[in-house]
Amino acid sequence: MATPRTSPEISGMGHSMKRKEDPRFIRGRGNYVDDIQLPGMLHMDIVRSPFAHAKIKSIDTSKALKVPGVLAVIDGPTLAKYNLHWMPTLMSDTQMVLPTDRVMYQAQEVCAVIATDRYAAADGVEAVEVDYEPLEPVIDAHKALLPSAPVLRTDKKGKTDNRIFHWEVGDKSATDKAFKDADVVVAQDMYIPRIHVASIETCGCVADFDRVTGKLTVYMTTQAPHAIRTVFALVAGHVGLSEEKIRIVSPDIGGGFGGKVPVYPGYVIATAASVVIGKPIKWVEDRMENLQADSFARDYHIHAELAARKDGTMTALRIKTLADHGYADAAANPSKFPAGLFSICTGSYDVKHAFAEVDGVYTNKPPGGIAYRCSFRVTEAVHCIERITDVLASELKMDPAALRMKNFIQPDKFPYKSALGWEYDSGNYGAALRKAMDIIGYEDLRKEQAEKRARGELMGIGISSFTEIVGAGPSKHFDILGIKMFDSCEIRVHPTGKAIARFGTKSQGQGHETTYAQIVAEELGIPASQVQVEEGDTDTAPYGLGTYASRSTPTAGAAGAMAARKIREKAKKLAAHLLECSPDDLVWEPGKFSVKGAPDRFKTIQDCAFAAYTNHPQGMEAGLEAVSYYDPPNLTFPFGSYICVVDIDRGTGMVKIRRFVAVDDCGNIINPMIVDGQIHGGLTMGMAPALLEEIQYDESGNIQGGSFMDYLVPTAMETPAWEVDKTVTPSPHHPFGAKGVGESATVGAPPAIANAVVDALAHLGVKHVEIPITPEKVWRILREKGVAE
Amino acid sequence: MATHRIELSVNGAKQSAEVPSRLLLVHLLRENLRLTGTHIGCDTTHCGACTVLLDGTPVKSCTVLAVQADGREVTTVEGLEKDGKLHPIQEGFWEKHGLQCGYCTPGMMLSGCALLARNKSPSEAEIREAISGNLCRCTGYVNIVKAIEYAAEKMRER
Numbered sequence: 001m002a003t004p005r006t007s008p009e010i011s012g013m014g015h016s017m018k019r020k021e022d023p024r025f026i027r028g029r030g031n032y033v034d035d036i037q038l039p040g041m042l043h044m045d046i047v048r049s050p051f052a053h054a055k056i057k058s059i060d061t062s063k064a065l066k067v068p069g070v071l072a073v074i075d076g077p078t079l080a081k082y083n084l085h086w087m088p089t090l091m092s093d094t095q096m097v098l099p100t101d102r103v104m105y106q107a108q109e110v111c112a113v114i115a116t117d118r119y120a121a122a123d124g125v126e127a128v129e130v131d132y133e134p135l136e137p138v139i140d141a142h143k144a145l146l147p148s149a150p151v152l153r154t155d156k157k158g159k160t161d162n163r164i165f166h167w168e169v170g171d172k173s174a175t176d177k178a179f180k181d182a183d184v185v186v187a188q189d190m191y192i193p194r195i196h197v198a199s200i201e202t203c204g205c206v207a208d209f210d211r212v213t214g215k216l217t218v219y220m221t222t223q224a225p226h227a228i229r230t231v232f233a234l235v236a237g238h239v240g241l242s243e244e245k246i247r248i249v250s251p252d253i254g255g256g257f258g259g260k261v262p263v264y265p266g267y268v269i270a271t272a273a274s275v276v277i278g279k280p281i282k283w284v285e286d287r288m289e290n291l292q293a294d295s296f297a298r299d300y301h302i303h304a305e306l307a308a309r310k311d312g313t314m315t316a317l318r319i320k321t322l323a324d325h326g327y328a329d330a331a332a333n334p335s336k337f338p339a340g341l342f343s344i345c346t347g348s349y350d351v352k353h354a355f356a357e358v359d360g361v362y363t364n365k366p367p368g369g370i371a372y373r374c375s376f377r378v379t380e381a382v383h384c385i386e387r388i389t390d391v392l393a394s395e396l397k398m399d400p401a402a403l404r405m406k407n408f409i410q411p412d413k414f415p416y417k418s419a420l421g422w423e424y425d426s427g428n429y430g431a432a433l434r435k436a437m438d439i440i441g442y443e444d445l446r447k448e449q450a451e452k453r454a455r456g457e458l459m460g461i462g463i464s465s466f467t468e469i470v471g472a473g474p475s476k477h478f479d480i481l482g483i484k485m486f487d488s489c490e491i492r493v494h495p496t497g498k499a500i501a502r503f504g505t506k507s508q509g510q511g512h513e514t515t516y517a518q519i520v521a522e523e524l525g526i527p528a529s530q531v532q533v534e535e536g537d538t539d540t541a542p543y544g545l546g547t548y549a550s551r552s553t554p555t556a557g558a559a560g561a562m563a564a565r566k567i568r569e570k571a572k573k574l575a576a577h578l579l580e581c582s583p584d585d586l587v588w589e590p591g592k593f594s595v596k597g598a599p600d601r602f603k604t605i606q607d608c609a610f611a612a613y614t615n616h617p618q619g620m621e622a623g624l625e626a627v628s629y630y631d632p633p634n635l636t637f638p639f640g641s642y643i644c645v646v647d648i649d650r651g652t653g654m655v656k657i658r659r660f661v662a663v664d665d666c667g668n669i670i671n672p673m674i675v676d677g678q679i680h681g682g683l684t685m686g687m688a689p690a691l692l693e694e695i696q697y698d699e700s701g702n703i704q705g706g707s708f709m710d711y712l713v714p715t716a717m718e719t720p721a722w723e724v725d726k727t728v729t730p731s732p733h734h735p736f737g738a739k740g741v742g743e744s745a746t747v748g749a750p751p752a753i754a755n756a757v758v759d760a761l762a763h764l765g766v767k768h769v770e771i772p773i774t775p776e777k778v779w780r781i782l783r784e785k786g787v788a789e
Numbered sequence: 790m791a792t793h794r795i796e797l798s799v800n801g802a803k804q805s806a807e808v809p810s811r812l813l814l815v816h817l818l819r820e821n822l823r824l825t826g827t828h829i830g831c832d833t834t835h836c837g838a839c840t841v842l843l844d845g846t847p848v849k850s851c852t853v854l855a856v857q858a859d860g861r862e863v864t865t866v867e868g869l870e871k872d873g874k875l876h877p878i879q880e881g882f883w884e885k886h887g888l889q890c891g892y893c894t895p896g897m898m899l900s901g902c903a904l905l906a907r908n909k910s911p912s913e914a915e916i917r918e919a920i921s922g923n924l925c926r927c928t929g930y931v932n933i934v935k936a937i938e939y940a941a942e943k944m945r946e947r
Contacts, residue, residue: 287835
């Protein structure tokens with residue numbers, strides 16, 4: 001790691017500064033949405049459908065309204081009076097806020113009870129009587145496209161099937177030809193299961209409409225407060241909500257991971273209720289509502305094929321995917337990318353020809369298609385390429401590390417144009433894999449494996465050499481509902497040389513209050529401890545698209561540097577004025593300008609700040625502040641190589657991760673301690689779907705993973721002691737050479753684990769195991785192969 | 790609905806309240822006493838965000854009735870800091886980056902405290918077992934383990 005340019009007192013980039021946000025959290029003084037209590041506040045609870053698909057014959061609220069404390073029940077017809085019973089999704093599809101006649105998934109919102117406290121609201125929910133007539137549900141994504149399948153979205157005029165979109169990318173005919181000419185072709189079906197982010201804080205809001213001022217304030221668990229404000233203004237403009245009178249506040253957020261990007265019906269119902277009743281309304285979902293109704297992630301049925309020459313040179317990749325979106329396309333993707341950035345599926349390899357197609361379908365499941373700590377479908381793409389690479393290695397009887405080394409895009413090829421159209425900014429993939437192999441002792445492990453195999457013991461080594469794609473914009477390609485994906489920072493330097501910096505993003509645990517302060521410290525030399533960072537209040541922060549898809553450092557972080565550089569330019573003029581010299585005669589080092597050749601003659605950034613308010617030159621505006629709306633010229637492409645060693649118990653099928661080495665490259669690092677923390681967490685959220693987590697449905701559409709009883713979030717017991725290291729390949733286009741890192745590990749870890757398990761079983765003829773790799777799945781394989789103990 | 794007069798000690802201060810039979814301890818703490826550092830993550834005793842100490846034993850306050858705390862001592866995260874000085878476990882979580890979003894942190898620290906009260910030098914495996922009823926989605930537990938080890942060392946020095 002490079003030596004930091006600034007002292008620990010300034011704590012610019014490269015310092016493992018202790019987090020500025022922690023003093024409140026370790027004292028229990030965070031301010032999460034459920035901690036907010038306003039005078040006269042009422043509580044809302046939601047009645048949900050027990051059926052996956054049913055007609056609503058009647059809703060009887062009479063008993064509920066007699067429950068002490070219950071004030072009102074809001075249903076679809078109530079909202080329909082205001083034309084608020086439907087809302088747009090982030091993908092410009094439509095989704096019900098509350099139904100007027102039909103429910104489309106189990107746990108769908110049916111109506112909402114408003115009461116004086118949360119217990120009364122829950123009593124009210126129990127007392128509402130709904131008469132349903134069950135309809136035939138469509139659960140299997142493959143069957144959804146059969147002509148015999150019932151058409152689900154009858155609300156859409158002229159809709160005759162359940163297809164949402166067909167999307168394709170790449171040169172099909174060139175790819176087909178490369179397949180025809182190939183020495184070797186391997187193919188593999190793989191399912192990337194439906195999972196849920198399950199942030200420990202669920203979703204909720206406090207909606208507070210002030211009838212006197214006409215101002216609506218919504219405290220809300222949202223990763224994108226500014227975009228939410230605009231969406232509220234566009235959707236509810238017809239009932240008189242105007243954007244200058246809407247304030248969205250994201251308070252402290254207890255984990256987001258993509259699950260707090262969408263607008264859920266509960267937010268809208270609570271807001272509508274506050275506007276109608278004129279009192280603050282709190283709605284906080286419980287865990288089962290969170291798992292059963294909020295946006296899911298993944299659910300991709302993939303068929304992948306890889307073509308190669310005999311020597312292992314990959315020549316072409318072809319992928320066909322069926323994407324189950326539930327009853328609405330509520331994916332949180334940029335508008336022009338219905339399958340997100342799935343086209344990163346050629347991965348770290350120099351594959352000349354590729355073609356990918358994705359069909360999105362409607363089923364009777366909750367809507368979604370959000371990222372689970374990944375940048376828009378990148379995890380699906382990485383699992384696909386890293387798994388099929390191992391299938392090819394197995395077919396060619398090549399070592400999977402050697403096959404990867406052979407096919408990596410070489411360092412001198414960057415910027416590299418991929419077959420599916422991306423321009424990778426920088427990379428050194430071989431260095432990262434070699435480093436991981438050295439740390440874990442790859443060659444020795446292979447020897448150990450051979451010895452163990454001879455003794456009948458099951459041990460596997462799995463590699464994943466992933467390439468991520470994060471930091472959307474650029475705005476010429478990326479928007480959400482038409483809002484361009486730039487991000488922003490506004491810095492004000494006070495007369496005494498301290499600063500406040502506000503950003504368009506919103507931390508959910510990433511540590512922005514610390515890392516953003518360090519960026520400003522790096523650029524201006526003002527100690528990070530004296531830079532107050534704020535985000536999440538749309539009344540004060542500049543407009544931005546929010547925090548998800550590892551975009552904060554690539555976009556808002558860059559905006560922070562750019563705004564600081566504008567301030568530095570003005571400070572230079574102030575220093576020249578104070579030193580009575582030309583700005584051209586000044587040299588900068590973090591924190592001060594000095595006269596070239598006369599280092600004793602200098603002015604600090606604090607001197608310049610004071611002068612900006614007390615002694616600025618005539619003709620210059622007073623003050624020292626700047627705003628930057630940063631539109632990145634390209635995405636950033638973090639990467640890494642992970643190696644996992646597993647031991648499998650032949651009696652139980654239990655997979656134990658013995659070691660896991662993660663070598664990440666996210667370019668230049670702001671705070672090494674925080675980056676390591678992001679990777680530890682990301683690895684754990686990568687292991688989760690590889691070994692534990694899945695939301696399944698039975699044939700009637702009943703959810704099988706709807707509580708923490710059966711949706712298995714990793715505890716400290718299953719989680720190994722991750723070993724992390726880095727290589728540093730700066731992004732050439734980012735202002736300080738950084739790339740995003742929050743999600744790399746979630747993206748990279750699952751195939752390393754799956755490849756390790758398959759490797760442990762390879763000598764038994766096993767080519768693939770679907771994730772999550774549960775003990776039961778492994779035990780069934782062991783029994784079938786006759787090696788179970 | 791029947792109500793009951795209860796008296797309990799919360800972070801060393803006597804509290805009395807008239808509570809409905811079904812009121813959960815976590816709601817008594819959060820809503821009646823406004824001690825919002827104790828969080829709710831699942832309502833079903835799985836996640837541990839609501840962990841508090843009841844007579845020194847960690848319990849999940851989302852499945853303890855307020856009336857069950859009658860006559861007993863409750864410690865919440867707000868009771869860890871004494872005379873403006875952080876508890877070693879708080880120091881540990883800050884020093885070792887043992888938290889990210891902060892939501893599981895209070896419960897995690899209290900489970901750690903209960904462990905250190907009965908085991909001054911826990912092994913990594915013992916720490917992991919002691920916090921296995923507390924879910925964290927952000928940190929991958931690596932630095933939480935280090936934070937508790939840090940606290941153990943600090944407490945042994947005293």
